[in-house]
Amino acid sequence: GEDVEQSLFLSVREGDSSVINCTYTDSSSTYLYWYKQEPGAGLQLLTYIFSNMDMKQDQRLTVLLNKKDKHLSLRIADTQTGDSAIYFCAVASNTGNQFYFGTGTSLTVIP
Amino acid sequence: SQTIHQWPATLVQPVGSPLSLECTVEGTSNPNLYWYRQAAGRGLQLLFYSVGIGQISSEVPQNLSASRPQDRQFILSSKKLLLSDSGFYLCAWTGTGTGETEAFFGQGTRLTVV
Numbered sequence: 001g002e003d004v005e006q007s008l009f010l011s012v013r014e015g016d017s018s019v020i021n022c023t024y025t026d027s028s029s030t031y032l033y034w035y036k037q038e039p040g041a042g043l044q045l046l047t048y049i050f051s052n053m054d055m056k057q058d059q060r061l062t063v064l065l066n067k068k069d070k071h072l073s074l075r076i077a078d079t080q081t082g083d084s085a086i087y088f089c090a091v092a093s094n095t096g097n098q099f100y101f102g103t104g105t106s107l108t109v110i111p
Numbered sequence: 112s113q114t115i116h117q118w119p120a121t122l123v124q125p126v127g128s129p130l131s132l133e134c135t136v137e138g139t140s141n142p143n144l145y146w147y148r149q150a151a152g153r154g155l156q157l158l159f160y161s162v163g164i165g166q167i168s169s170e171v172p173q174n175l176s177a178s179r180p181q182d183r184q185f186i187l188s189s190k191k192l193l194l195s196d197s198g199f200y201l202c203a204w205t206g207t208g209t210g211e212t213e214a215f216f217g218q219g220t221r222l223t224v225v
Contacts, residue, residue, distance in 0.1 A: 006154070033213075033214070035214075035216075040219075040221070041218060041219065042117075042201055042216035042217055042218045042219050043155075043201065043203075043214075043216040044216075045213050045214070045215075048213070088154065088155060090214070098157065098160055099145065099157070099203070099205070099214050100157065101147070101154055101155035101157070102154055102155075103154030103155075104149075104154045104155070
């Protein structure tokens with residue numbers, strides 16, 4: 001199966017930008033996702049990017065995809081305390097039947 | 112609209128007892144269904160996925176099994192729980208139509224094996 005890796009922890013000060021990184025192994029992955037998990041809850045889709053795109057921006061969120069390096073990042077501008085959560089990178093297999101998730105990055109926003 | 116129900120929300124079970132977690136999806140047909148486990152301090156691990164009734168694929172060998180008796184019902188089971196089965200279990204579904212790209216998650220079941 002696919003290997004998806006993320007760093008486990010990130011701390012930033014309120015108002016700064018956060019950048020969460022993810023690497024994956026299957027170059028045939030077609031869709032790549034960022035999910036947010038708040039404490040004790042399920043996952044909510046934040047944004048996704050199709051593999052033929054390099055960048056996608058959605059309000060405070062910017063997703064960058066480097067297909068050559070198999071690297072995906074999520075940038076959160078003007079990070080707020082409400083952004084504190086675990087962020088999961090996920091990739092869909094080329095058949096679309098399987099989603100593979102990273103370990104999740106726990107983002108702590110310091111007031 | 113589509114919804115996914117997962118229950119129970121929390122469960123405390125003794126070692127050696129059986130387990131049955133249920134997940135149902137509404138508002139869609141023939142979804143792909145998934146069971147994930149999130150162990151403490153770790154990421155999501157895909158346990159099982161199903162592309163149709165009675166069709167189960169297992170990603171990792173373990174003490175658990177899954178069944179899909181109906182199109183929109185996915186059940187995670189164990190005959191005898193181990194301490195290592197503790198974790199947060201998430202059910203998810205994806206559509207199978209063109210352009211359906213998102214995975215939708217249930218609220219999860221917190222299982223503590225004691």
